[in-house]
Structure formats: C-alpha cells, structure tokens
Amino acid sequence: MGVYAFGMRISSDQEAMALALAAAERALWLSNPNPRVGCILTTPDGEVLGQGHTQAVGQAHAEIMALRDAAANGRDVRGATAYVTLEPCAHHGRTPPCVDALIDAQVSRVVIAATDPNPAVNGSGIARLRAAGIDVTQGLMADAARGMNIGFFSRMIRKTPWVRLKMAASADGITALPNGESQWITSPEARADGHRFRAQACAVLTGAGTVLADDPHLGVREVPTTRQPHVVVVDSRLQTPVTARLLTGDREKWLYHSGVADDTTCDALKRTGATLIALANAHQKVDLAALLTDLAARGVNEVHLEAGTALNGSFLRENLVDELLLYLAPTLLGQGQGLSNFGPLTALADGRAMRWLPPTMVGPDVRLRAVIGDRDTF
Numbered sequence: 001m002g003v004y005a006f007g008m009r010i011s012s013d014q015e016a017m018a019l020a021l022a023a024a025e026r027a028l029w030l031s032n033p034n035p036r037v038g039c040i041l042t043t044p045d046g047e048v049l050g051q052g053h054t055q056a057v058g059q060a061h062a063e064i065m066a067l068r069d070a071a072a073n074g075r076d077v078r079g080a081t082a083y084v085t086l087e088p089c090a091h092h093g094r095t096p097p098c099v100d101a102l103i104d105a106q107v108s109r110v111v112i113a114a115t116d117p118n119p120a121v122n123g124s125g126i127a128r129l130r131a132a133g134i135d136v137t138q139g140l141m142a143d144a145a146r147g148m149n150i151g152f153f154s155r156m157i158r159k160t161p162w163v164r165l166k167m168a169a170s171a172d173g174i175t176a177l178p179n180g181e182s183q184w185i186t187s188p189e190a191r192a193d194g195h196r197f198r199a200q201a202c203a204v205l206t207g208a209g210t211v212l213a214d215d216p217h218l219g220v221r222e223v224p225t226t227r228q229p230h231v232v233v234v235d236s237r238l239q240t241p242v243t244a245r246l247l248t249g250d251r252e253k254w255l256y257h258s259g260v261a262d263d264t265t266c267d268a269l270k271r272t273g274a275t276l277i278a279l280a281n282a283h284q285k286v287d288l289a290a291l292l293t294d295l296a297a298r299g300v301n302e303v304h305l306e307a308g309t310a311l312n313g314s315f316l317r318e319n320l321v322d323e324l325l326l327y328l329a330p331t332l333l334g335q336g337q338g339l340s341n342f343g344p345l346t347a348l349a350d351g352r353a354m355r356w357l358p359p360t361m362v363g364p365d366v367r368l369r370a371v372i373g374d375r376d377t378f
Contacts, residue, residue: 010046013111016083017141019051020113023062024085024148027054029199029225033299035116035152039066040083044108049075056226063088063098067105081109085145087116087138090125099128109135113145117156150376151202151301154322157378160292161202165305165312166194166325167339174333175309180213182337188222189363190327195222197325201229201304203254203295206246207311208235217245218306229304230254232295234286234311238265238276247272254298256286288318313342316352322375324354326368 010016023038031037031054039062041049050073052065060068063084070077088098088110102110110129115138116122129136146153151162168186169175176182184191198204199220206218211233219228230252233240238261240247247253247269255269259278266276277294281287295303305315315321326339345351354370361367 008048010042010048013083013137013140016040016042016046016081017085017111017113019048020083020085021141021144021148023051023053024145025053027062028148029196029227030054030056032200032202032227032229033057033152033155033301034061035086035149037062037084037086039063039085041066041070041077041080041107042083043080049073049077049080058094061089061095061098064095064101067101078106079108080105081111082107083111085113085141086149087112087114087121087123088125088129089116089118089121090128091120093120097125097128099125102129103132103134107134109137111140112136112138113140114142114149117153119156147376149301154378155296155299155301158296160296161300161303162322163292163303163305163315163320164197164201164323164325165315165321166197166327167312168194168327168329169339170329170331170333172332172334173339174336175339176337177333178336180337185331185333186327186329186365187363190329190365190367192222193362193367194325194327195220198229198304198306199223199225199227201302202300203230203232203252203302204304204306205232205234206305207307208233208237208239209310210306210308211235211240211244211246213308215245216306217248219246219249219251230300232256232291232303234288234291234307236280236285237261238269240269240274242268242272247274252298254295256291256294258284258286260284288314288320292320309337309339309341312340316340317342319352319372321352321372323372324368324370326370327362328366328368330364330366 020038020040024036027036037054050066050070052062154162204218228251236258238257253274258280279287279290357369
C-alpha cells in the first residue's frame with residue numbers, strides 16, 4: 001500500500017511508529033473531519049504483517065484497515081503488536097470501536113503515539129485495552145502525531161478550528177499592484193503547493209470583497225484529491241452573486257452575514273444550495289470569533305483563509321489566526337497592496353509575535369510557515 005514492503009522487518013518501536021505516521025499521511029486529504037491516523041501491525045520480532053490509514057468519514061479507521069490488510073496477506077495477527085498514531089476509539093460513532101477489533105484480534109501489545117483529545121475517547125481506549133490484558137505503551141512520537149492533527153486537537157480542546165492564513169507576495173511583501181493585478185506573483189509550483197494545503201483543510205474561507213473582485217472557485221484543482229473543502233464566505237451584507245463560481249459543486253457553502261439582508265436575496269442564495277448563517281457583532285459586521293466556534297460545531301478542524309488585506313487584517317487584529325502560510329516570489333514590486341492592514345500599532349511590542357517553522361523552497365519561491373505566539377501549545 002505504498003509505505004512499506006510486505007514482510008519487511010523493523011528493528012525498533014521508533015521505526016515502526018515512523019511507518020505508522022507515514023501511513024497516516026495518506027489520510028491527510030481524505031479523513032476530515034476525522035483525525036489522520038495510521039496503524040502498523042508487526043510480529044513480536046518485528047515482521048510487518050499489515051498497515052492501514054483512516055478512510056473517508058463513515059468508513060473504516062486505520063486499525064481496521066491494518067487488520068484487513070494482514071488478513072488479505074494471509075497473516076495471523078494473534079500476539080501481534082499494533083503501532084497506532086492516535087489512541088484507538090472506544091465509542092460507537094459512525095463505525096464500531098477500534099479497541100474491540102484489536103481485542104477480538106488478540107493482539108498482545110499496542111503502542112500509541114498521542115492520546116485522543118475527543119472527550120468520547122480521551123484515555124478510555126487505553127483503559128479498555130489494558131483491562132483486556134493488552135500491554136499498552138503511549139507517548140512515542142506524540143508531537144508528530146499531534147502536529148499532523150493540529151486542527152482536530154484544536155476543535156476538541158479549544159472548540160475552534162485551526163486557522164491557517166495563506167498569502168502570496170513579492171519579496172517586499174506586495175500581494176497586488178496598485179491597479180489590482182495579482183495573478184500570478186508566485187510560480188505554478190507555489191500555487192500547486194498552496195492547493196495541497198487547501199486540500200487538507202476542512203474549509204476554505206474568504207470575504208465578499210474577494211468574491212466580487214476575483215470570482216474565485218476556491219476548489220482544489222492543482223493536485224488530485226478525493227474531496228473538496230467546504231467554502232465559507234464572510235459577507236456581512238450578502239453581496240455574493242448567485243452566479244459566483246464558489247457556489248457551484250456539491251460541497252457545503254456557508255455564507256456568514258449580519259442579518260440585515262432582504263428576503264429576496266436570502267431566498268436566491270439559498271436556491272444555490274448555500275446555507276446562510278447570521279452572526280452579527282455590535283458593529284453589524286460578522287462576528288468572526290463566533291463564526292469559528294460555529295464552524296467547529298459543524299465539524300471543521302482546519303480553516304484555510306485566503307482573503308484580501310481587510311479580512312486578513314480583521315482576523316489578525318482579533319488574534320484569530322493560528323498559523324501563517326506565506327509564499328514569497330523572487331521579485332520586487334515596490335508599491336501596491338500589502339499582506340494585511342490590521343493596526344496601526346503604537347509600539348513594536350504590540351505586533352503579532354510568531355515562531356518560524358523551517359522554510360522550504362517551492363520552485364523558485366520560498367514557502368514560509370509560522371505559528372502565531374504559542375498557539376500550538378493548547
């Protein structure tokens with residue numbers, strides 16, 4: 001299935017968990033809103049029996065896929081060790097509990113990376129395995145498993161999605177020329193890489209200004225994917241045209257507004273399949289914090305924010321951005337539109353402090369990622 005050679009032998013728990021994490025990556029664009037989980041089954045002396053990763057929502061989890069893989073290869077898993085990147089579920093949701101499957105399969109040992117933050121699990125899977133006499137080790141490579149599921153952890157613990165703000169700019173921070181021209185500052189390789197981040201998000205969010213100016217589709221086109229992220233539009237006055245490209249397709253379309261639109265406009269937008277949600281703040285604008293809480297309640301783990309300077313600035317000003325995803329082209333444009341317009345600040349200390357992640361070259365461009373403050377320590 002791509003991450004291991006059947007029958008290969010591993011020499012350590014770390015090597016096996018690294019294989020399980022590689023399996024989990026195969027669920028990156030597939031499993032939302034469920035977490036990305038991988039599972040590797042081995043004999044006590046390290047021979048790989050099977051592997052699996054979480055499938056689309058409502059379908060089999062990683063442990064079930066690994067057990068099926070071993071069975072398809074004619075291997076007996078009794079006495080095996082299961083390496084799982086997230087604690088096996090112990091509740092009956094859309095699928096039966098994975099702990100029951102592991103117990104019924106008579107594995108002897110389970111090595112778990114991260115404990116599941118879902119209140120329906122959160123240690124109960126480990127307790128069930130131990131009560132069945134299975135040896136359980138937890139915490140191996142937990143940070144990597146958690147990082148792969150930062151949005152899921154955010155939704156379960158903070159009750160809000162992880163917000164990733166994506167921008168593309170020249171080396172001097174210009175996102176568009178004074179006349180509005182912006183396509184394309186960065187390379188095709190950077191655009192494809194940006195679509196990979198779109199594909200892993202549960203929802204792509206933009207503002208009405210971007211819809212009116214660019215009529216974006218906001219779907220994933222540059223890379224293959226089995227699912228399209230939902231679309232979210234911040235549109236206080238419901239100015240989104242019914243002909244907008246992002247209203248096409250069978251994905252969810254959520255338009256957040258201030259509640260002042262007339263019935264005719266609302267009815268026309270609803271006929272496109274859009275869901276209208278009124279969430280106004282004291283200034284008759286969309287309450288962005290309430291919007292994120294509402295998205296979490298709808299099962300959104302990660303929000304991919306692609307908007308203009310005004311909405312970017314609003315999210316930054318309200319301290320609602322968790323991560324910056326920035327593509328810089330090797331060109332200088334001098335004057336034009338900047339990255340965001342929050343502020344003005346009166347002291348340097350009032351700026352948004354960030355922690356850089358390792359930079360990456362993407363074609364001729366540089367991809368920079370940064371976590372705002374300590375937002376990933378919840």
